[in-house]
Amino acid sequence: MSTNQAISVQNLTKTFKGGFEAVKDVSFEVPKGSTFAFLGPNGAGKTTTIRMLTTLLAPTSGTITINGFDPSKDPHAVRKSCGIVFQDASLDDDLSAYENMAFHAGIFGVPKSEAKTSIEELLRFVELWDRKDDFVKNFSGGMKRRLEIARGLLHTPAVLFLDEPTVGLDPQTRNHIWSYIKKLNAEKGLTVFFTTHYMDEVERVADHVVVIDHGGMVASDTVQGIISKNGGTTLEDAFIKLTGHDIREESVDSVDHLRSMRKMFGGNKK
Amino acid sequence: MNSTTLTTIYILWLRQIKKYFRSKSRIIGSLGQPLLFLLVLGFGLGPIFEKGGGGDYILFLSPGIIAMSILFAAVFSGIEIIWDRRFGFLKETLVAPVSRTAVMIGRTLGGATTAFFQGSIVLLITFCVGFHTTIIGALLSLVVMFTIAVIFAALGTIFGSLMQDIQGFGLIVNLLVMPLFFLAGALFPLDTAPTAIRIVSDINPLTYGVDAMRHVLTGVTHFGLFTDALVLSGVVVLAIAVGAYLFSKIEA
Numbered sequence: 001m002s003t004n005q006a007i008s009v010q011n012l013t014k015t016f017k018g019g020f021e022a023v024k025d026v027s028f029e030v031p032k033g034s035t036f037a038f039l040g041p042n043g044a045g046k047t048t049t050i051r052m053l054t055t056l057l058a059p060t061s062g063t064i065t066i067n068g069f070d071p072s073k074d075p076h077a078v079r080k081s082c083g084i085v086f087q088d089a090s091l092d093d094d095l096s097a098y099e100n101m102a103f104h105a106g107i108f109g110v111p112k113s114e115a116k117t118s119i120e121e122l123l124r125f126v127e128l129w130d131r132k133d134d135f136v137k138n139f140s141g142g143m144k145r146r147l148e149i150a151r152g153l154l155h156t157p158a159v160l161f162l163d164e165p166t167v168g169l170d171p172q173t174r175n176h177i178w179s180y181i182k183k184l185n186a187e188k189g190l191t192v193f194f195t196t197h198y199m200d201e202v203e204r205v206a207d208h209v210v211v212i213d214h215g216g217m218v219a220s221d222t223v224q225g226i227i228s229k230n231g232g233t234t235l236e237d238a239f240i241k242l243t244g245h246d247i248r249e250e251s252v253d254s255v256d257h258l259r260s261m262r263k264m265f266g267g268n269k270k
Numbered sequence: 271m272n273s274t275t276l277t278t279i280y281i282l283w284l285r286q287i288k289k290y291f292r293s294k295s296r297i298i299g300s301l302g303q304p305l306l307f308l309l310v311l312g313f314g315l316g317p318i319f320e321k322g323g324g325g326d327y328i329l330f331l332s333p334g335i336i337a338m339s340i341l342f343a344a345v346f347s348g349i350e351i352i353w354d355r356r357f358g359f360l361k362e363t364l365v366a367p368v369s370r371t372a373v374m375i376g377r378t379l380g381g382a383t384t385a386f387f388q389g390s391i392v393l394l395i396t397f398c399v400g401f402h403t404t405i406i407g408a409l410l411s412l413v414v415m416f417t418i419a420v421i422f423a424a425l426g427t428i429f430g431s432l433m434q435d436i437q438g439f440g441l442i443v444n445l446l447v448m449p450l451f452f453l454a455g456a457l458f459p460l461d462t463a464p465t466a467i468r469i470v471s472d473i474n475p476l477t478y479g480v481d482a483m484r485h486v487l488t489g490v491t492h493f494g495l496f497t498d499a500l501v502l503s504g505v506v507v508l509a510i511a512v513g514a515y516l517f518s519k520i521e522a
Contacts, residue, residue: 054365057521076367084365090358094289106281107366107373109274 006191012062033189037206083152087163093137108155122150142173162194279376286380304339332396333483334456340389347381348426374517381423410486418479424509431516
């Protein structure tokens with residue numbers, strides 16, 4: 001069953017301390033080489049699911065198989081199989097682009113000889129090679145994202161996880177990032193699992209879409225399938241029909257703003 | 271210990287070192303406090319100490335001030351865990367296919383090395399204000415300095431793993447580090463101190479570090495080098511074990 005599935009999730013549930021059910025009985029399969037969109041309003045459980053898939057969080061119940069490995073039994077094999085671009089930045093601002101890449105190569109066990117050529121190839125791919133010795137703190141949001149994508153690919157993962165990779169970026173950069181990702185998917189057969197709030201991106205790249213809301217699955221189909229089943233003309237209409245009109249949080253940009261304020265004033269991050 | 275573990279330790283160590291040497295303000299700024307203590311206490315209390323029959327105060331004080339500079343720098347290196355958590359970089363290390371213990375040891379050794387480096391600069395400064403020792407003494411003191419650095423960098427890791435906000439870290443650490451320093455026999459001899467102070471000092475690991483420093487540098491000791499070495503090596507193991515356990519419990 002799992003031989004041609006990159007990701008297989010069965011009855012996945014996560015209940016946090018205090019009884020909050022962030023993810024309820026979610027099941028889906030992601031075939032190898034596909035692009036899979038995981039959609040939902042803010043707070044629907046997307047990031048919690050990604051954290052469980054990538055070994056950062058233990059599920060309360062249910063089974064996960066990534067590239068044939070079980071995160072609870074063989075977390076290191078799963079970690080090697082996953083390239084992750086987190087929702088929040090995860091680069092070291094005080095190191096150069098090249099040093100961030102070299103650090104990753106080191107802790108992911110990429111052999112030294114191989115690392116050198118891979119780092120150059122990937123930095124050229126995301127068009128950052130001429131900035132390789134600049135400190136990341138001098139990079140724009142789009143450059144940081146591109147660097148994170150390059151870094152996530154450095155250990156040649158089977159699955160690339162992208163958690164809202166294009167938040168806060170201008171259309172040019174978004175366009176660029178998706179063209180890299182599509183190219184990787186087409187040329188190398190990389191499986192891509194992503195979340196986003198931009199429905200145009202989903203229409204452009206996703207082979208399959210799962211929509212979750214309040215932790216539970218509300219739809220699983222192709223883009224066309226979801227649009228036609230919900231009688232709309234666009235995916236955005238279908239999405240709103242599936243998940244309702246209520247606003248769950250502030251808009252994405254002000255969430256980002258709040259996040260940075262929280263960082264500045266040192267509140268709890270959770 | 272396999273090669274992956276060693277590589278991980280090395281990479282995390284290297285990162286701390288790089289970041290430290292790039293921050294000139296950190297190097298210079300952290301020398302201010304030990305310098306102040308050394309000059310003000312050394313020259314201010316020195317004459318009284320000598321009159322009281324304690325001998326050359328600079329000779330007595332310098333090992334304690336070196337230990338102090340290491341204590342502060344090492345414990346505060348733990349704050350980098352909180353920074354990394356805030357800026358998201360911690361996740362990058364937590365999703366790596368390597369053991370958390372190796373990550374913790376690498377970080378702790380990195381923090382310890384920078385603190386050790388700081389202590390070495392203070393040692394050089396003490397020579398400028400009249401401190402003197404033998405070459406053997408200076409070399410042996412480096413071993414003691416590194417041991418102290420590892421113990422308190424591990425303590426920093428413990429606090430960094432338990433706490434999430436930077437201001438809190440500063441407050442709690444100061445609350446703990448100040449008494450550790452004042453009750454370590456760094457400023458006054460323990461032989462003549464009141465029993466209450468001596469009891470507290472006896473359970474303070476830094477006391478043994480200061481005593482060992484003083485022994486190798488000046489030949490004067492309160493506990494004896496054997497006791498110092500025994501206590502310090504025990505505390506190193508304990509601090510790293512507790513630090514590694516708590517670091518492994520961090521959720522990104």
